[in-house]
Amino acid sequence: MNRRYFGRRIAAGLTAAVAATMMFTGAASAQPTDSVPAVDPTTAIAKLRTAAAGNPDAEAAIERLALSPTDAAAMDIALPGQIFQVPAYSDTGQGGPVLGQLYGAGVATNMSNQFRFGFFGGPGTIAADQAGAQLEVVYYSFATGASGVVKLDQNNVAVPTVISTPPVAGLGGGLVVAAVYGSLNHQVGPNIVKSTIWWPSLGSVLA
Template sequence: MHRLSVTRRLSAAAAATAAAALVFAGPATAAPQPVDWTTATAHLRAAAAGDPSAERAIDRLVAAGPTVEQAALPAQPFQIPAQSDIGRGEGPGVYGSGISLNYDGFRLGFFGGPGTIAPNQAGANLQVIWYNLANGRSGTQTLIEHNDVPVDTTIRTAAFDPGPGTVVAAVYGTLWHRWPVPVSPDHQDGFQYQLGTISVPSFGAIYN
């Protein structure tokens, strides 16, 4: 089974993040304030009320606890990566990260996992739940937009408006990946596919 090396995957992720920072940089705004982990996840848990899958995802996030120091958070990538049953392709573990994009309207996305994101996501369901600390708006969006070209390393929500301010968010659910293998009766299109299931959501705080 052929998988991209860890170095190549990390390099691709870094390149995508750097490109996002250059392309999506907007006018200077006031610096966001540090985000309290307990308050942020409590808001997400309240926003998830009535959605069993979202509630379970946030419960797993809270149980795992913060894994990096929280500080002022203007960065595009989420500060805490997701973990999943397939990790980056070498078994359960670190999987990928949520990301915020703002090139044609505010979007939340995800990148990571083995190989590339499969163009057909039938049977998968990747979600992000968010809460705006400044205005109390919240919601759950589905990550469905992806172009099957090498430069597109993310899957994204449709554009939406959470309003200005610091937005906390968590990505959870499932996502199909694929990588090239020799054509055979079992792989007639020349690809191996694998479904990743997030066990601990990717958590982040971004400033819109």
């Protein structure tokens, strides 16, 4: 990925992410916390490699991130609506020659002791019919060592541009790194549009 524009891509992605995440979580603000250390992307990718082992799609997604691990600075955490610090790019994303195919970003929530990963992005809204598409998140918990791959298939939330996982247990109430990859169907007018992520959304969050 071109280093010259990467910072601006992240900034644009996070700006777009704030409004959708606040709607998704019902949070009034998402300010960085000073009590939690930032995560080095190289460390995050190493942990996610372990979590992805044996899953070819997850392994391929992490290897794409590993091509430019230092392009993302150490990743600060925002609470309570936690936006993944590195946004996703897809074949249907928008942004022109500078931003490229900016698509959306991963999010995470921990409401009523139910931790979920989510994703929001365009175009249009999340389609009810996800046939032929599969959006997944690979994660690793620093608190417990728990890791895995979970499908994002809960698209009945109040915001029609957000899809999430079922609750994810066993993360230990600590630091988690995760990456969202795969494909997602969108409803654009009468048409179903499939978006395929070529640059996963990478984040460090608190469970």
